[in-house]
Amino acid sequence: MIDNLMLGLETAVSPENLLWCAVGVVLGTVIGLMPGLGSATGVAILLPVTLTMEPVTALIMLAGIYYGSQYGASISSILISTPGDSSSVVLTLDGYQMARKGRAGAALAISAIASFIAAILSLIVMLAIAAPIASWALNFGPPETLAIILLGMATIVTFAGENMLRGIIMAAVGLLLSMMGIASGFTTARFTFGSVELLSGLEFVAVMIGIFALGEVLHQIQRGGEKPIRAGFRDLLLKKDEAKRIPGPALRGTFLGTALGVLPGAGATLASFMSYGLEGRVGKHRKELGTGAVEGVAAPEASNNAAANASFIPTLALGIPGSGTTAILLGAFVIFGLQPGPMLFEQQPDLVWGLLVSFFFGNLLLLVLNLPLAPVFAQVLRVPYSYLYPIIIVLSLVGAYAVGNSLFAVWVVFFAGVLGFFMKKYDFPAAPLVLGLVLGPMLERTLVQTSSMGHGNLLIVFERPLSAFFMVVAILAFVVPPLWTAIQGRRQRAQAQKASVDA
Numbered sequence: 452m453i454d455n456l457m458l459g460l461e462t463a464v465s466p467e468n469l470l471w472c473a474v475g476v477v478l479g480t481v482i483g484l485m486p487g488l489g490s491a492t493g494v495a496i497l498l499p500v501t502l503t504m505e506p507v508t509a510l511i512m513l514a515g516i517y518y519g520s521q522y523g524a525s526i527s528s529i530l531i532s533t534p535g536d537s538s539s540v541v542l543t544l545d546g547y548q549m550a551r552k553g554r555a556g557a558a559l560a561i562s563a564i565a566s567f568i569a570a571i572l573s574l575i576v577m578l579a580i581a582a583p584i585a586s587w588a589l590n591f592g593p594p595e596t597l598a599i600i601l602l603g604m605a606t607i608v609t610f611a612g613e614n615m616l617r618g619i620i621m622a623a624v625g626l627l628l629s630m631m632g633i634a635s636g637f638t639t640a641r642f643t644f645g646s647v648e649l650l651s652g653l654e655f656v657a658v659m660i661g662i663f664a665l666g667e668v669l670h671q672i673q674r675g676g677e678k679p680i681r682a683g684f685r686d687l688l689l690k691k692d693e694a695k696r697i698p699g700p701a702l703r704g705t706f707l708g709t710a711l712g713v714l715p716g717a718g719a720t721l722a723s724f725m726s727y728g729l730e731g732r733v734g735k736h737r738k739e740l741g742t743g744a745v746e747g748v749a750a751p752e753a754s755n756n757a758a759a760n761a762s763f764i765p766t767l768a769l770g771i772p773g774s775g776t777t778a779i780l781l782g783a784f785v786i787f788g789l790q791p792g793p794m795l796f797e798q799q800p801d802l803v804w805g806l807l808v809s810f811f812f813g814n815l816l817l818l819v820l821n822l823p824l825a826p827v828f829a830q831v832l833r834v835p836y837s838y839l840y841p842i843i844i845v846l847s848l849v850g851a852y853a854v855g856n857s858l859f860a861v862w863v864v865f866f867a868g869v870l871g872f873f874m875k876k877y878d879f880p881a882a883p884l885v886l887g888l889v890l891g892p893m894l895e896r897t898l899v900q901t902s903s904m905g906h907g908n909l910l911i912v913f914e915r916p917l918s919a920f921f922m923v924v925a926i927l928a929f930v931v932p933p934l935w936t937a938i939q940g941r942r943q944r945a946q947a948q949k950a951s952v953d954a
Contacts, residue, residue, distance in 0.1 A: 455804045456578065462507060462805025463812060471508050475515020476813045480821070482516065483523020483536060485850060490520035490536060490759075491776045498783055506787040507802045511809040513783055514763075517776050518570065518810070521719070521759050522817055525562045525752055526828055530555060531843050533664035536656075538719035538755045540885050541727045543663050545740060545747025552743050559825035560689040561748045563818055564697055569705040569753035570814035573760040576709050577807055593900035594912045598921035599711075600894050603725050604886065605928040615933055618883045621874075625887020626894070628653055635895045648859040655888055657851040661864040662881055664847045666871020668840050673872070688826065693745050700730055700750035708754030712761025719758035720889050726754035732928070760810060767791055767803060 462468065482493035493516050501509035524536035529546035542562070549558040604622065631642045632652030643649040704726040711722040730750045731737050740747045759776075766777040768791075784791050789799065796803055821828075851864040874881055898909075905911030912918040 455800060456808065458801055459804025459806075459808035462801045463511070463808040467505075468508050468511050468805070468809065469812060471504070471512040472515045472809050472813045473816055475512035476519035476817050477820075479516040479519020479521075480523035480526075480817070483520035483525070483539075484527050485846065490517045490524075491779055493517075493520050494776055494779045494783075498779065498786075501783070502786070506789060507805050509787065510780070510783060510802070510806050511813075513780055514806060514809065515813045517780070518756065518759050518813060519817060521756055522563065522566055522821060525566075525755075526559060529558045529562065529748070530828065531664065531839070532667045533843060533847060534659055538723050538758075540659055540663065540720070541723045541751040542748060544727070545742070545744050547667075548741070548743035549748065554743065555828070556826035557689045557693055558743075558748050559828055560822055561693065561697055561745055562752045563821045563825065564689075564694075565701040565704065565749040565753040566756040567814055567818040568698070568701045569708060569755075569757040570760060570810060572702070572705045573709045573712070573757040574807065574810050574814075577760060577764055577810075578804075591917070592915075593897045593904060594915050594918040595921065597894070597897040597901050598912055598918040598925065600721075600890050600897060602921050602925035602928060603721050603728075603890055604894070605728075605925045617879050621879055621881070622883035622887040625884040625889075626891045627887075628658070628884075629888050629891020630895070635892065635899055648857065652892070653888075654851075654860050654863060657860045657863040658867045658888060659885060660847045660851055661867025662871035662874070662885070664843055665864060665868025666875060666881075668843055669868060669872040670875040672840070673876070696736065696745040697749045700726075700734060700746040701753040703729055703733070704750040704753030704755075705757045708757030709761045711754075712758030713764050719755045719762070722754040722758035723751035724886055724889070726750040728928075756814075763807075767795060767806075 478497065479490065479493060494513050497516060498513065501512055520536065521538065524534060524539040525542050528534045528539040528542040529550055532543045532547040534540045534543060546558045549555065631649050632640065633650060634641055640650055707726045707729060708722040711725065712719065727747065727750055730746045731740055734746045736744050736746055762777045766781055781791060789795065847864055848861050851860040871881065901911060902909055912922050
């Protein structure tokens with residue numbers, strides 16, 4: 452292991468590789484800032500640029516674009532409630548609220564620090580147990596994946612706030628929207644209303660941009676707009692008590708993100724949602740979630756970055772992409788004549804370990820660049836909203852067109868924006884809808900596969916140890932919080948009655 456690390460360090464610190472690593476993270480940050488592009492699109496667009504480079508240099512740059520875009524997407528989520536990527540949706544819940552309170556610089560700093568913590572810890576895991584973890588992930592079949600997805604759905608209890616029924620309704624709406632298009636495993640078209648564009652389903656990024664970005668703009672316009680935030684420079688800096696609240700949620704988010712990132716297809720989006728849900732159950736400041744809590748920024752950002760890094764484990768060790776972006780990177784390996792898998796560690800150790808060690812330098816560079824620039828980025832909120840709103844709308848529509856490559860995606864943004872406006876107006880939570888929309892296709896696919904494995908008997912999930920464990924946890928996560936709330940409410944009413952009788 453020490454020899455491998457030294458070999459990787461020697462490869463990663465060469466001037467050429469450091470330079471292209473820096474170029475990659477800077478380009479990734481810029482790409483992440485643009486709504487709708489995302490890491491997969493950025494890597495795909497810039498892949499041809501790397502064809503003349505050495506394979507290790509090219510892969511270091513492309514990997515830098517990947518994790519750089521994760522942070523760039525967080526910036527737009529926090530500042531203007533416009534998620535640049537699906538995995539940064541959760542950051543709008545607390546990051547944008549912090550920005551509205553004049554704490555945008557602090558939110559960006561928390562995001563950068565949590566990302567760095569997650570990157571370093573997940574990198575240590577990757578270096579130490581990449582191959583064993585990848586082998587363990589092979590034990591996960593459709594029943595286990597189905598159980599994990601249902602566990603993710605159980606987090607609607609946290610996202611629903613005080614009104615659990617509204618959260619369940621919005622999650623159901625999200626699941627219904629995800630069913631548009633061709634049924635998984637069949638050739639039947641559902642809810643397409645004769646539209647060819649809907650055969651492939653709704654574009655998630657377009658819906659997300661509409662609900663969060665356009666919906667927020669319409670909501671603010673209806674309220675008469677708000678004055679630009681005139682926070683002083685000192686207000687934009689991270690406070691000591693805020694810094695003390697970062698490590699706990701960042702560590703929990705890193706652990707959860709690394710575990711889910713290893714599973715092919717689980718991805719950073721599910722990890723960020725589940726880490727936010729976890730904070731809603733175990734965090735010391737869980738009652739502050741949704742109002743601008745430090746934990747609501749640190750946990751999902753850490754899990755997002757950890758999952759992005761951990762997705763390289765199955766990609767390198769098994770040749771199985773852990774996410775959409777690593778699927779494109781897998782294509783880059785093939786272009787360079789490399790075959791990911793166990794033999795890659797033996798045949799190309801300098802490339803594998805050089806790529807992994809470069810993650811440390813890339814994330815360190817992101818921290819060094821973005822931590823001092825956080826207050827500068829926050830100055831965006833000083834722009835009068837009469838100028839800022841048109842920019843947000845244009846970016847949203849351009850981003851949607853870039854994703855769908857058609858005007859239909861623009862119409863999806865418009866209608867999703869109207870839906871987001873009414874959701875904000877009548878206080879319906881957006882997160883459960885997004886969660887249902889994200890997990891819907893995965894849920895349907897694994898449900899069909901599990902049913903096929905059990906010959907129509909879905910109770911097979913309780914016959915396999917891992918899936919049974921996750922199912923029990925999911926049931927407890929869904930049932931225990933409302934029961935506990937009911938018990939606490941009954942105790943408080945009993946105490947109030949006793950106090951009135953004594954009086």
